[in-house]
Amino acid sequence: MKDTSHPASLASAPLARRTLLKGVGAAALLGGVGMPAIVRAQADTITFGHLTPLTGFLGPLGAYGQMGVQLAVEELNAVGGINGRKINLVMEDSVNPATASSKAERYIERDKVPVIIGEISSASALAISQVAARNKVVFVNTGGNSDALRGKDCNRYMFHVEGANTQYVKAVGAAMVRDGLVKGKKLFFLTADYAFGHDLSRVAKRYITANGGEVVADELVPTDATDFSPYLLKVRQARPDVVISNLAGNQITNFIKQYSEFGLKYPFGGFGFDTAVAWGAGKGTFGGLWPMIWHHDVPAADSKAFVAAFVKKFGKPPENQAWGDYVATKVVARAMIETKSTTAADLIGFFEKEPELDILKGRKGYFRAWDHQLIQEMYTVTARPVAEVKDQWDLMILGPAVPGPETALSAIAPTPEENACTFPA
Amino acid sequence: MPLELVFLIEQLLNGLLVGVAYLLIALGLSLIFSLGGIVNLAHGGFYAIGAYIGVEIGNRFGFPAAFVAAPLSVAVIGMVVERLLFSRFYRADPILSLLLTFGLAMVIEQALRMTFGATPIPFAIPEFLKGQVFVGEFIYSRYRIAILLVAAAAVLGLWLLLQRTAFGRVVRAGVQNPDMVGALGISLRPYLTAVAAIGIGLAGLAGIMLAPISGVHPAMGAEILTAAFVVVVIGGLGSFWGVVLAGLLVGLVRGLTVYFIPPAAEASMYLLMLMVLLLRPRGLFGERILRFE
Numbered sequence: 001m002k003d004t005s006h007p008a009s010l011a012s013a014p015l016a017r018r019t020l021l022k023g024v025g026a027a028a029l030l031g032g033v034g035m036p037a038i039v040r041a042q043a044d045t046i047t048f049g050h051l052t053p054l055t056g057f058l059g060p061l062g063a064y065g066q067m068g069v070q071l072a073v074e075e076l077n078a079v080g081g082i083n084g085r086k087i088n089l090v091m092e093d094s095v096n097p098a099t100a101s102s103k104a105e106r107y108i109e110r111d112k113v114p115v116i117i118g119e120i121s122s123a124s125a126l127a128i129s130q131v132a133a134r135n136k137v138v139f140v141n142t143g144g145n146s147d148a149l150r151g152k153d154c155n156r157y158m159f160h161v162e163g164a165n166t167q168y169v170k171a172v173g174a175a176m177v178r179d180g181l182v183k184g185k186k187l188f189f190l191t192a193d194y195a196f197g198h199d200l201s202r203v204a205k206r207y208i209t210a211n212g213g214e215v216v217a218d219e220l221v222p223t224d225a226t227d228f229s230p231y232l233l234k235v236r237q238a239r240p241d242v243v244i245s246n247l248a249g250n251q252i253t254n255f256i257k258q259y260s261e262f263g264l265k266y267p268f269g270g271f272g273f274d275t276a277v278a279w280g281a282g283k284g285t286f287g288g289l290w291p292m293i294w295h296h297d298v299p300a301a302d303s304k305a306f307v308a309a310f311v312k313k314f315g316k317p318p319e320n321q322a323w324g325d326y327v328a329t330k331v332v333a334r335a336m337i338e339t340k341s342t343t344a345a346d347l348i349g350f351f352e353k354e355p356e357l358d359i360l361k362g363r364k365g366y367f368r369a370w371d372h373q374l375i376q377e378m379y380t381v382t383a384r385p386v387a388e389v390k391d392q393w394d395l396m397i398l399g400p401a402v403p404g405p406e407t408a409l410s411a412i413a414p415t416p417e418e419n420a421c422t423f424p425a
Numbered sequence: 426m427p428l429e430l431v432f433l434i435e436q437l438l439n440g441l442l443v444g445v446a447y448l449l450i451a452l453g454l455s456l457i458f459s460l461g462g463i464v465n466l467a468h469g470g471f472y473a474i475g476a477y478i479g480v481e482i483g484n485r486f487g488f489p490a491a492f493v494a495a496p497l498s499v500a501v502i503g504m505v506v507e508r509l510l511f512s513r514f515y516r517a518d519p520i521l522s523l524l525l526t527f528g529l530a531m532v533i534e535q536a537l538r539m540t541f542g543a544t545p546i547p548f549a550i551p552e553f554l555k556g557q558v559f560v561g562e563f564i565y566s567r568y569r570i571a572i573l574l575v576a577a578a579a580v581l582g583l584w585l586l587l588q589r590t591a592f593g594r595v596v597r598a599g600v601q602n603p604d605m606v607g608a609l610g611i612s613l614r615p616y617l618t619a620v621a622a623i624g625i626g627l628a629g630l631a632g633i634m635l636a637p638i639s640g641v642h643p644a645m646g647a648e649i650l651t652a653a654f655v656v657v658v659i660g661g662l663g664s665f666w667g668v669v670l671a672g673l674l675v676g677l678v679r680g681l682t683v684y685f686i687p688p689a690a691e692a693s694m695y696l697l698m699l700m701v702l703l704l705r706p707r708g709l710f711g712e713r714i715l716r717f718e
C-alpha cells in the first residue's frame with residue numbers, strides 16, 4: 001500500500017486516493033502552467049518578453065513601463081503586427097537581480113522570445129544583459145541609468161533607450177551652469193547608497209569639478225531611509241550654495257516634501273529624476289531643477305499623438321517610464337519589419353548602421369554603434385508656479401531641449417574617454 | 426555654546442522626535458501581542474490605510490477632519506479584523522497567526538495598489554502648520570512639533586487608560602494571567618477587541634500624521650513596520666515604558682549615526698537591538714510572562 005500513486009490501489013485505500021487526487025490536482029496545475037507555452041510557440045506570432053520591477057521603491061515607475069509596452073504592442077498589432085505576424089506580449093515583475101535573471105532565462109527557454117524589453121534598476125538590467133548575451137537575444141534597457149552598463153559592463157546584445165547618467169548630468173548641468181549654480185559654488189550631495197547612486201555621484205562630481213564647482217559633502221543615504229530630517233539638518237550646518245539629490249524613486253519624493261517642510265533656502269535639484277516623483281510631491285511642495293528624458297509636454301507631433309492615445313487607454317498622462325518602454329518596443333518592431341528577421345545578429349546589424357529613429361522628440365535619435373546608447377535630446381524641468389497649475393499632472397515647466405539645435409546630439413553623451421566600451425567577443 | 430555642539434544637540438532632539446513617531450506604531454503592536462499573543466505583521470498595512478483614508482478625507486473636508494476620522498475609521502476596521510480573524514487564533518499555534526497577518530499585510534498592500542495605483546499620491550502639510558520655528562540656533566519644523574504633541578498626548582492617554590481605569594486593570598491582568606482573569610468571571614473577549622481597536626487605531630493615527638511628510642504609497646507600511654518591531658523587541662514585551670524608552674533610544678541612536686556615519690543610519694537600530702538582547706534577553710524592561718517563555 002506504499003505505492004500510493006498506483007491506480008490499482010485506488011478502490012481499496014481512501015488515504016491513498018486522497019494522495020492521488022492531490023497528485024491529479026498538481027498535475028492539472030502544472031498542465032495549466034505549461035499549456036500557454038505551447039500556444040505561444042506557434043509560428044504566426046512573435047513573443048516579446050517584458051521585465052520590470054513592480055514592487056519595491058521602483059515599483060511605481062515599473063507600472064508605467066508596463067502600460068507603455070502594452071500600448072505599443074496594441075498599436076502595432078492593429079496595423080498588422082510584424083510583417084503579418086502578431087506580437088504576443090509576456091510581462092512579469094523582475095523583483096531583484098536574481099529573480100530578473102531567472103525570469104529572463106525562462107522567457108528565452110519557454111517562450112522563445114527574440115527580444116527582452118524593460119527594467120529600471122541598473123543592477124537587474126546588468127543581470128538580464130548577461131542572460132541575453134549568453135543566449136544571443138537582444139535586450140533593450142528602458143530604465144537603468146548607470147554609466148557602467150554602457151561602459152565596463154557593456155555588451156553587444158544590450159541597447160539603451162534610457163539615458164546614461166552622463167546624459168542626465170550634462171543636460172541638467174548645463175542649465176545649472178547657466179543659472180550660476182556651479183562655478184565657484186559649494187554643492188552638497190545626497191546620494192542613494194547603491195550601484196545607481198554611486199555611479200551618478202561619480203559622474204556628477206567629474207562634471208561639477210570640470211566646471212569650477214566644489215562638492216563639499218557627499219552623504220550616502222540608505223535606500224530604505226524615509227526620513228530625511230537628519231540629513232537636512234546637516235545641510236543646514238554645512239551652509240552650501242546648492243543642494244543636489246542623487247537619489248532614486250520614492251526617496252526623491254520624500255526628499256522634496258521634507259526639503260519644503262524645513263524651508264531650506266538653498267537652491268536645490270538633482271541629476272536623476274522621474275515625473276511620478278514630482279506628482280507624488282504635489283502642488284506647492286514640488287520644487288528644484290531636474291533633468292528629464294521625456295515629458296508629456298514635449299511639443300513634437302508624434303509625442304502628442306502618443307500622449308493622446310495613452311490618456312485614452314489609461315485615463316492619465318504617461319510618465320516618462322511609459323515613454324521608454326513604448327519607444328523601445330516600436331524601434332525593435334521596426335528593425336524586425338525592415339530586416340524581415342528576428343535573429344539578434346540581424347537586429348544588431350540594423351541598429352549598428354545608426355539609422356535615424358522616431359523617438360517622440362523634436363530631433364530623431366540613433367543607437368550609437370560603439371556602446372549602443374540611444375543618442376537623443378534631453379530636457380530640464382522646474383516647478384510651475386502654484387497659481388498656474390491646471391491639474392495634478394501639470395506641476396512642471398519643461399525647459400528647451402538639450403543640446404540646442406546647433407549642437408550634435410552626442411555632445412551630452414559619455415565620450416569614449418569618459419566611459420570606454422569594448423564588446424566582449 | 427560652540428556651534429558644533431549646537432548641531433549635535435539639534436540632531437539628538439530630532440532623533441527623539443523621529444522616535445516618538447515610531448512609538449505610535451510600536452505601542453499598538455506591543456499591546457496586541459502582549460494581550461492576545463498575536464504578532465501583527467499587518468500593523469504596517471493599517472498604518473498605510475490610515476494614510477490613504479486621511480488623504481481622501483483631507484482632500485475633501487480638510488486636515489482636521491482627516492485627523493479625527495482616519496484613526497477612528499482604522500480603529501473600526503481593526504475591530505472587524507479582530508472579531509473575524511484574530512479571535513480565531515488566540516489559542517492556536519503562534520505560527521498560524523503569523524501566517525494570517527503576513528497574508529493580511531500582502532492583501533492590504535495589493536488592495537491599496539489596485540485601488541489607488543502604485544505611484545505615490547500627493548498630500549501637503551496643512552497651511553496652518555506650515556513653516557519653521559527658530560529657537561536661538563535651533564530650527565524646527567512646526568508640523569513636526571505638532572506630531573510630537575499629538576504623539577505625546579496619545580502615549581499619555583494610553584498610559585492613563587491602562588493604569589488608572591478599571592479597563593486598564595483587566596487588560597494588565599489579562600497580559601499576566603488570562604486564565605486567572607477567566608476564573609474570576611471576567612471574559613477577556615471584549616477587552617481583546619478593544620485593545621485591537623486601540624492598537625490599530627494608533628497605527629491609523631500615525632498614518633495620517635506622517636502622510637504629509639513621507640510618501641503615501643502602497644508599500645509605506647512595510648517600510649516602517651520593521652523599525653516598529655525593533656522598538657518593541659528592545660523595549661521588552663509587556664512593558665509600556667520599556668517601549669517608550671526604546672522608541673526614543675532608537676531615534677537618538679539613529680540621529681547620532683547620521684551625524685557621524687551616515688551610510689550606517691538604518692543599520693544602527695539593529696545593532697542597538699543586538700546589544701540590548703545580548704545584555705537583557707527580554708528587552709530593556711521586559712517582564713517575565715509565563716506563557717511566552
